[in-house]
Amino acid sequence: MKKNRRSIFSKKMTILLIFLLIVGVNDLAFGDNTSSQKVLYVASYSFQYAWSSEIKAGIESVLKSRKNVQFRPVSMDTMGMTSSDTVKIKKAALGVKELIESWKPDIVIASDDNASKYLIVPYFIGSDLPFVFCGVNWDASKYGFPTTNVTGMIEVQLADQLIKYLSPYAKGNKIGSIRGDTMTNRTEAKFFEELLGVKIKTYFVDNIAEWKIKFVQLHTEVDMILVGDIDAVKINDEPKKDVEKFMLDHTTIPTGCWDAHYKNNSLITVGGIPKEQGEYAAQAALEILDGKSPMDIPIVRNKKAIIYLNMKLAKKLGIIFPMDLIDNAQLIPAN
């Protein structure tokens, strides 16, 4: 009887030891994973700005799938700063640099041009610290990207798709455009022409009065209009709604834009999705943290967009959209 009891006890102890060994080995094998990996997100603009906050949301949605990742967002808060504010921008970049040196992240995600231009390029090109950029307009080569430690996603406006949606309702194929007179808009207009392979009659205006004149004028010169960033011009004291009303009242040909902010002014809007930028940047960051070299991750363009159909303008212009388009679009109510 005693022998049996001893045997049962020995078996129990053996099972317990095996269990403890398994648990112990498991802990040893995955011990590295338990250590925290630091991801720093540097936004060029304030998180009050929807673009930056949605990129941040995209990053977080990906990172939350990975345990033991320490995420820290920081903003350079350079929204609205121009070349005259270079000192401020650089100062903001320097602050972030000091933060990087003190917090010692394992990787940095940087959104929009200022972060790349004033942080990555002057301080971290070729360093051991990997960077993933996003939101850089049209071309990253202007910053020397990609490098051994930098890769990312550039932001392009899906102008080709926009033209595809507008064309069925245009009487011809002449394309016009109206924009604020900024360096970015001029660069962007150039990239539009390169992308579409056609000449676009573009007016760069400084104020709302000029905007109204050129907008009406374009109706007589082209078959469809690409409406640019209205916030880039001086609106003076004129309410924004009045501008919108003016545009609705004076639109007689298909209009389109690529910024969801102006979906109420154009017939069709093909808006970029900032979250796509964040999601891609976060996914690339995790691959780099897992051991992949930034050089092995090519720089890509954004591909997703949200289509907005302005049913008020459609009704006014007598346009009936096909159900395929309607099913995949958000409708701006006619009433």
Next chain:
Amino acid sequence: MSIKTKLLSLIIASLVIGTILILVVANNQLTLIVNENQDILYSERIETIIGILQVYDDRLHTTGQVEAYIDGFKKSAIKTLRKSYYHQKDQIIFPFIIDHDGNMVMRPQFSANAPRLAKPAEIKSILQIDLEKSGSFEFENRWYIYRHFSAWDWTVIYTIPIESKSANVRSFINTLVSIMIGITMFTILAIWFAVTRITRPITKLVMRSSTIANGDFSSEIEVIDSSEIGQLTRAFNRMAVAINKKILDLHREVDARKQVENDLLKNQYYLSKAQEIGAIGTWELDILHNILIWTEENYKIFGVPYGTEMNYESFLDRVHPDDRDYFNEKWRAGLNKVPYDIEHRIIINDKVKWVREKADIEFDLDGKPLKAIGFTQDITSFKLAEEQIKASLVEKETLLHEIHHRVKNNMQIIASLLKLQLNRKKTHVDAILKENISRVHAMAAIHDSLHQSEKLTEIGFKEYLQKLTQMLLQTYSISPAKVVFSFDCEDRKLGFDIANPLGLVLNELISNSLKYAFPDDRNGSINIRSNILEGENYELSIYDDGIGMPDGFDWKKTDSLGLKLVQNLVENQLGGSIILDGTKGTKFTIKFNLESNYK
């Protein structure tokens, strides 16, 4: 049937009945619940579909061109619904939509399982439902639930085969049955194991009880554990040991009791026999209730049939009428704690019998008599014998008186004859004759005393002395005034064996004093004294104040017949001694033991 079988049967029956009840109740309840849940579930599903249609309708209205877009939106909605709800082949649970005109605007792409659905008009005519309302119904083994989407005047219907509707219930019931059977089997096995574990020691206890019942206390049951059964086993073993010891003690006690009983029976037999032989019966009187209980012998003594109920009065009726007052007096005295032991007569069939009654009476603390236990002895024969003995004794006494009287008379005749031989001249022979006459008189006096005494065997010594001295004074013709006798003696009664030799000794010694102590007509006195010394030693002295013995006289060596006779009688007959003191007068002191002579 064993406890185990009973217990298992009971448990199995309970489990089976419980299982069936649970299944029946569960089936009913689950069917109700499922029906309710099915209503809710499929209502929600239809609401979801209607919600989707509503979204499309809302989007349709945002276009501002409803007429232009409505067909497209409806198609788009149907397309979306089909993707969501018709993704399985041979689907038996599905929604479908009928428009206001009864046209099937959405239906699954099959007809084998629901051919009638291909003809919506037929459905409408058969079902006879108001599609503009909501509700549910069953039709041909299918259950239908429907809601109306008023915006497009469509009715969304979900249809489920009734079998499928309760399929989950049946599946659950089947699972429940399997689980219940499993639990039941497991429970039965567990209970069987537990009951076996419990009943095995009980079975052993039963077997052990049988062996104990057969008188075998030699083995013990093994105590398996410290459970209640183990404790019971241990207690049983202790009980078996204790019972064994008790039985052995009981056997010894029974043997002892048997011995006592045998002794008692023997004693009872002896007592009965003793009572029978001794004609003694016992009785007990309950004084308070006046109940008299007799033994068989008592009934015999009183000549009453055995078993007759008796009491004090019925007893008293059997007492001789002349003795009843005496009896009552003694009984009342007995009730006052005077010892009760009486003899009285009883009358049996006109015959008189004598009985002795003796009893102990018991009293309570207040002295009140409770009961009496006594015996009755038939002493009739004793009484008769006593009377006969008394008569015989009287006769013998008379005869003995007569003998003593005749001996005395004969001796007096002898003495008279001897006296006639005396000469006128006093010669030596005359002296001898006188002496012998005196001796005969002495003996005659003893017989006379015996004759005159109440008891014929002893005489009063003092009276005899007086008679003897008077006779001797007469014999030797001496005036009582000349020689004065004085007696300092106790009036001791002496038996014939002592009185006869002692009388002769006194006769010789007094005769010597009368003859020789007072010569020349001298006056004198003779004192006779007797004392009882310690140890029944009798001392008798005869003292005369006469001239005394001559000097150098050794009386034991003299040729005097009288003194030799004295010496012989004292030493040989009485076993005593005699001393002569002749210093002043003559004094003979005789000592002997009375007891040894009586023996």
